[in-house]
Amino acid sequence: ERLDRYAPGGYHPVVLGDTFCDGRYTIRHKLGHGGFSTVWLARDNREEIWVSIKIRQARVSTAQLDDDPELKVLGQLEQHYLDTHSKKARCYAEPRDSFQHTGPNGTHNCLVSELLGPTLGAVLHCLNHIDIRETLRPDTILRASNQLLEAVEFIHQAGIAHGG
Template sequence: MSSNEEDETCRSLRFLLPNVGETEEVERYEQGGFHPVHLGDLFDEGRYRIVHKLGAGGFATIWLARDLFDTCWVALKIVLAEESQAVESSVTLAHSIVSESFDDPRFVTYERYFYVDGSNGRHLCLVLPVLGPSAYRVSHYLESRIQPRLARSVALQVATALADLHSYGLCHGDLTPANFMFRIKDLDQVPEDEIYDLLGRPETGSLETESGEAAGPEAPKYIVKTLDSSWRGDPSSVKTFAS
């Protein structure tokens, strides 16, 4: 085994995988990687408070947050430190095109953004509207294919939205079931003290190291399980992400 392979093996065994289902790659809690987040954390000078976890991907974690200034719910997407500058360039371009060229609620872009400095670097944070589950997550939750009637409705809405996007001279670039989402109605009418009645309380699993030693500040104390798709979106309205 080469020294590079040995280094990679050692790196892959840094953390034990917490028993919380699908989650972000915990080994990316390192310099340049994910920002460690805990429930109740405050961002942007105390404006946003973390309440639940909406999802995670290869380059970001997404959190349900309470906007304490505007008293509403937002999705806070926190990007890997090493990807933040590149993502900012791409999403600000998409945002300017979507917001200036046409005003269509089917295409979702960020409302504002800011940066947070943490133990793993400087992270772009995108403030997005809260949507319901994606078509992928609904199918995953049901453990079966989406029913034909719903599938036809979703396919028609996505095809129509894509055609309209093309009519503006734009392409999506990443059209997958994970990137079209069901709308959720009237979430802002749900007060903070009732949100867990709707979504369920967050489940967590402690993040332990393979060596048994305490993790450093680069990692969270626990991993939050992603909100499952048992909460309902509105199948009559599907939105697509433009970032």
Template sequence: MTESANRSPAHAGSITGPEAMFTEPEDLVTTGVSLSNGRYSIGEQLGSGGSANVYRARDELLSRPVAVKLFRDEAATANDRLRQEREIRLLGELRHPGLVELYDSGSVLHRGVEHRYLVMEYIPGATLTDRLQDGPMLPRDAAALGAQVADALSFIHTRSIVHRDVKPDNILFSDIAAFGHANLVKLSDFGIAHFVGGSRLTNTEAISGTASYLSPEQALGETVGTETDIYSLGLVLLEAITGRREFDGGIVESAVARLHRDPVIPPELPAAWHPLLRSMTARKAENRPAAHEVASSLREIWADSRVRRVRRVRARLGVVAAEGVAPRIALLLAAATAAAGLAIGLAVGILAF
């Protein structure tokens, strides 16, 4: 299980001492607990994984919300400490709009044992998992999301880093609008990331990752490269568009399925999606495109969908023009009609209230 820094508990209780930060229950809130001589005030627990808990917190010095990832007792050996330090140094070197940023790190004593913690950017928006609770995304919206995630993957891949756990829970929607997007998308949780040709950064099982999004090489327990993130992103995009997981079920059932068949790509998808998704989810890693190629293709799909939308609007206005109304006037009429509709809607809402 990986840590999610943006999932609030359903119910909140009360904790009076620092010991509460090392407990397993998720439906708890820490009060009166602080780190770094009072700089970080700890709030509710946001998530829990195999090696750490994640809390919402506040940086009292800079007056901003943050997320704190606190490693628990399981990570107490010399090798585990080394992996923690490597993860901290890795995250400290990564600066990209599509990655959750590391602000600070430190240590806290608990029962005579020193525990490391990370202070990270807090993303108040929903995860892709949350977003899909409302149903599938439009293909153009999935393309916009996928392009941003592929950009972030390209950034880490050029530094020989494999994320190994690309999934909807680790894709966060921020409240920042930039680069033509209403919401910047952030890739989170490098808990099981590793260097290409290097050792793992954190403790993990023999098969690392989440069952539904494993690449074939992950499912076989083989050495993985950057191509494994591309396969996982392909499955994420397919789920975003269809609203269902392509390979569901337990790890064995899910692993066997992807080793014997390719994902089913909906025939009704725009033509450009088919070769892209087929190549991203190719069973042989060497047949998959690089992350920057995926980002470029998705951006073209996104741009093309916007052009088609403009053409449809112009076509509708053209019908009005053909009936004797100039396009410019037709555009003003369309705007006036929209404004009138909004006014009527507000009036009905007020009366209903």
């Protein structure tokens, strides 16, 4: 991410070993970043599990945590999942906690979720260095494609659409 975004209204500066929520979460590794947030591997010291924490830029963080649009969508997905009594695995990162953190660049909405594997983009980047035809069998590609289609169907059933 661009360093000039570590300014008032921008990203929160995080150092490995930093703690959040009165010591509940300890930052261990950076997982990635996007246009509006950074994502960190953290240890939940209370539950003794690994989680990811997305720290949104202050300028896109809402004054009230309940007004955060991403948190609302995750809540909508979770409610739909619980309402349908689905026996399938979630097709999204299960939300675990949320909080606000005030730092030198402002107040940031922080979303805690279960830790998942690498993004599809990261996997494809790794596979770019090898012959994909020798690595991914057709049944693996079909299974992954089916999971993606099921996820899109689930999201649409929950009343959520992505467009631009």
